[in-house]
Amino acid sequence: xxxxxxxxxxxxxxxxxxxxxxxxxxxxxxxxxxxxxxxxxxxxxxxxxxxxxxxxxxxxxxxxxxxxxxxxxxxxxxxxxxxxxxxxxxxxxxxxxxxxxxxxxxxxxxxxxxxxxxxxxxxxxxxxxxxxxxxxxxxxxxxxxxxxxxxxxxxxxxxxxxxxxxxxxxxxxxxxxxxxxxxxxxxxxxxxxxxxxxxxxxxxxxxxxxxxxxxxxxxxxxxxxxxxxxxxxxxxxxxxxxxxxxxxxxxxxxxxxxxxxxxxxxxxxxxxxxxxxxxxxxxxxxxxxxxxxxxxxxxxxxxxxxxxxxxxxxxxxxxxxxxxxxxxxxxxxxxxxxxxxxxxxxxxxxxxxxxxxxxxxxxxxxxxxxxxxxxxxxxxxxxxxxxxxxxxxxxxxxx
Amino acid sequence: xxxxxxxxxxxxxxxxxxxxxxxxxxxxxxxxxxxxxxxxxxxxxxxxxxxxxxxxxxxxxxxxxxxxxxxxxxxxxxxxxxxxxxxxxxxxxxxxxxxxxxxxxxxxxxxxxxxxxxxxxxxxxxxxxxxxxxxxxxxxxxxxxxxxxxxxxxxxxxxxxxxxxxxxxxxxxxxxxxxxxxxxxxxxxxxxxxxxxxxxxxxxxxxxxxxxxxxxxxxxxxxxxxxxxxxxxxxxxxxxxxxxxxxxxxxxxxxxxxxxxxxxxxxxxxxxxxxxxxxxxxxxxxxxxxxxxxxxxxxxxxxxxxxxxxxxxxxxxxxxxxxxxxxxxxxxxxxxxxxxxxxxxxxxxxxxxxxxxxxxxxxxxxxxxxxxxxxxxxxxxxxxxxxxxxxxxxxxxxxxxxxxxxxxxxxxxxxxxxxxxxxxxxxxxxxxxxxxxxxxxxxxxxxxxxxxxxxxxxxxxxxxxxxxxxxxxxxxxxxxxxxxxxxxxxxxxxxxxxxxx
Numbered sequence: 001x002x003x004x005x006x007x008x009x010x011x012x013x014x015x016x017x018x019x020x021x022x023x024x025x026x027x028x029x030x031x032x033x034x035x036x037x038x039x040x041x042x043x044x045x046x047x048x049x050x051x052x053x054x055x056x057x058x059x060x061x062x063x064x065x066x067x068x069x070x071x072x073x074x075x076x077x078x079x080x081x082x083x084x085x086x087x088x089x090x091x092x093x094x095x096x097x098x099x100x101x102x103x104x105x106x107x108x109x110x111x112x113x114x115x116x117x118x119x120x121x122x123x124x125x126x127x128x129x130x131x132x133x134x135x136x137x138x139x140x141x142x143x144x145x146x147x148x149x150x151x152x153x154x155x156x157x158x159x160x161x162x163x164x165x166x167x168x169x170x171x172x173x174x175x176x177x178x179x180x181x182x183x184x185x186x187x188x189x190x191x192x193x194x195x196x197x198x199x200x201x202x203x204x205x206x207x208x209x210x211x212x213x214x215x216x217x218x219x220x221x222x223x224x225x226x227x228x229x230x231x232x233x234x235x236x237x238x239x240x241x242x243x244x245x246x247x248x249x250x251x252x253x254x255x256x257x258x259x260x261x262x263x264x265x266x267x268x269x270x271x272x273x274x275x276x277x278x279x280x281x282x283x284x285x286x287x288x289x290x291x292x293x294x295x296x297x298x299x300x301x302x303x304x305x306x307x308x309x310x311x312x313x314x315x316x317x318x319x320x321x322x323x324x325x326x327x328x329x330x331x332x333x334x335x336x337x338x339x340x341x342x343x344x345x346x347x348x349x350x351x352x353x354x355x356x357x358x359x360x361x362x363x364x365x366x367x368x369x370x371x372x373x374x375x376x377x378x379x380x381x382x383x384x385x386x387x388x389x390x391x392x393x394x395x396x397x398x399x
Numbered sequence: 400x401x402x403x404x405x406x407x408x409x410x411x412x413x414x415x416x417x418x419x420x421x422x423x424x425x426x427x428x429x430x431x432x433x434x435x436x437x438x439x440x441x442x443x444x445x446x447x448x449x450x451x452x453x454x455x456x457x458x459x460x461x462x463x464x465x466x467x468x469x470x471x472x473x474x475x476x477x478x479x480x481x482x483x484x485x486x487x488x489x490x491x492x493x494x495x496x497x498x499x500x501x502x503x504x505x506x507x508x509x510x511x512x513x514x515x516x517x518x519x520x521x522x523x524x525x526x527x528x529x530x531x532x533x534x535x536x537x538x539x540x541x542x543x544x545x546x547x548x549x550x551x552x553x554x555x556x557x558x559x560x561x562x563x564x565x566x567x568x569x570x571x572x573x574x575x576x577x578x579x580x581x582x583x584x585x586x587x588x589x590x591x592x593x594x595x596x597x598x599x600x601x602x603x604x605x606x607x608x609x610x611x612x613x614x615x616x617x618x619x620x621x622x623x624x625x626x627x628x629x630x631x632x633x634x635x636x637x638x639x640x641x642x643x644x645x646x647x648x649x650x651x652x653x654x655x656x657x658x659x660x661x662x663x664x665x666x667x668x669x670x671x672x673x674x675x676x677x678x679x680x681x682x683x684x685x686x687x688x689x690x691x692x693x694x695x696x697x698x699x700x701x702x703x704x705x706x707x708x709x710x711x712x713x714x715x716x717x718x719x720x721x722x723x724x725x726x727x728x729x730x731x732x733x734x735x736x737x738x739x740x741x742x743x744x745x746x747x748x749x750x751x752x753x754x755x756x757x758x759x760x761x762x763x764x765x766x767x768x769x770x771x772x773x774x775x776x777x778x779x780x781x782x783x784x785x786x787x788x789x790x791x792x793x794x795x796x797x798x799x800x801x802x803x804x805x806x807x808x809x810x811x812x813x814x815x816x817x818x819x820x821x822x823x824x825x826x827x828x829x830x831x832x833x834x835x836x837x838x839x840x841x842x843x844x845x846x847x848x849x850x851x852x853x854x855x856x857x858x859x860x861x862x863x864x865x866x867x868x869x870x871x872x873x874x875x876x877x878x879x880x881x882x883x884x885x886x887x888x889x890x891x892x893x894x895x896x897x898x899x900x
Contacts, residue, residue, distance in 0.1 A: 210737050217732045224725035231718035238711035245704035252696050257864050264871055271878075364741050368899040371744065375896055378889045386882040393875050396868070 798841030
């Protein structure tokens, strides 16, 4: 239905996460996306110097479901149990614009031509906003993978990038392979298990306390930010209606007052545009940031969970070994099992520590970047509003 | 002048309260000349009703005083009640000081460039303040202090303070309407009654919504008085003077909906509505036809605009609440954050958002008091204007009826002449003369009211344009102020955000 090409200010729109395209050996971006009915088709553009790829620059179309498949296969790969798996991008949600389009269709007969044109404009703007958001979040997902030393080498990741045909068939096969294993690993962090396990490592103890508390706080903050943004949009909407009402009063007046009213209507129209920008910038910089990190915190919790499970397994293997020694049976097997569990647990702890530390650094940088950008935009919009208003006051006064 | 004031009609009285046209004209004529003894008027008012002691708190009728809404059979003068049934988003926060009174009316005399008779000396300031609750429970009511500062000679003092309750205002309007509306004067309507709002106040709820209600009403009463005295004829009216100056006012019981007067009013309104449908006026004057149509359109458009502005007020309040709630959440997040610098920045963000939520709240008061309430006033004023056009129709009908009657009397006389009954003939001739007089009077009245309406409408349109211009500028200035504050707050926060390391 609609094709959106990213324009030159994509840098500004991009990444609630840090700029992840530092490494030129594998550069990924999503320059284009197509929306037809329910499905969104993203065009993935890859530039690489790695020899593992057949070509050095190419593009490939992918659906949202392909991203989910990739995420799930990575989660299920035991090798990555000690890593924070980048959260899967949420499904594109065009419910808002679709509803509006429906309303527009229904109310067409009862609206004036100007009102209709205005609503259509609004609708297109909203559509564009949703588009930008969903492209951004899918892009960040891929960039997190491409910039991570382990994930970038993942075979499925390569398939995702290179496979020149529809992935649907491959996805189905993969699902069957993983079956039951899937359930255990994908299960969301069991908070009870995490908090119940006795922690000997000070670092992980701190992280656990922090993550559990932080995740509920950030979820709450996200919800409140969403409400705030919605209110801004409502105010913008009202300015729109006020402008329309003033115009219809102006149409009936045929004196100098008419010009005055028309000017007022124009002011409100411009105010509306500004208020809309404030709302959408706030959403992009603040709400999206919080949303993303809510998901990322969840991924970090998942890591803790996997480690906690490994610890539980290790403790169980100890008990089994003791039992075997008592009985005098299967000692060697139990010893081997215990050694493996310990090895796994140590590996998870080691990589987990690294991951969590870099996670914090990443989070701090992302917050800093987005808070600065949001503040600068707020200031910019407020200054624009002020000069618009002051200019209008002058004109109206001189009338 | 008090002798011209008719006592409130007794229950069962079937006549209208309107004084005869001649008296009304005399009223006006004598008002234009030097006003004689306004003190006398005030003094006699104090003498008049021994039962009036200003506001009373044990009148059983008070139960209904502010409780019931009059049944309106005409075009509804309803002003949609604003968030008295509070929208769920509004949670009573710590009772905030209601915003400083927003001055809608520019009272400086140099602002008036009009050339009407007394306009150059229009120097009167009225304020309604200090609402006080009197009494308890369902018999309680609010009393407001009305302060008049003026150098006009018709007032006995430069500065007068009186205490008035809401029904006093309604009573004033009722009297003015009955005196002037049928002459074509646009009498500013008094603020509407509100069951919900007053009940809360009576019951003693000290929460934000009842505080807001009282402030809203106080502001509306002030605007009402200012608009009333802006009218050159009303300013000189003895009832207005008495209202502003007299320390005690006879209790306006006739404003209660279920009183005899109230019922009479309802009956009259019903009669009016029927008349409006049955009178088909031959409009010879295109100006009136055009104007009536214009006001019909304006009515619809203003209501629409008013509704949009009310929506804005509501959403802005929501924005304020949501911003405050986000601020709290951000503070909690900051507390939870273990990176020191980021934690500090988040706490700062929370503080900024808290200040911003207050900003939004203040702006919503400006939205409301500057624009929304003014639009509401004008919606009701337009109804008054339309009423005045209806009065003209009534005058026309009266004139026509007199002509019909005259014709009948003439025919009767002719018949009697033929039948040769001398005594009855004399009576018939007398009657003819009587009705000739009435026809002439009817025509005079009709022309007078037409003239008055033209003048009133001209004045109304000038005022409307002026009001709107002034208010819009004030409102835009309030928006400017908000943006200035926003810039200040965000610029203060920026270094904090940059300091995250």
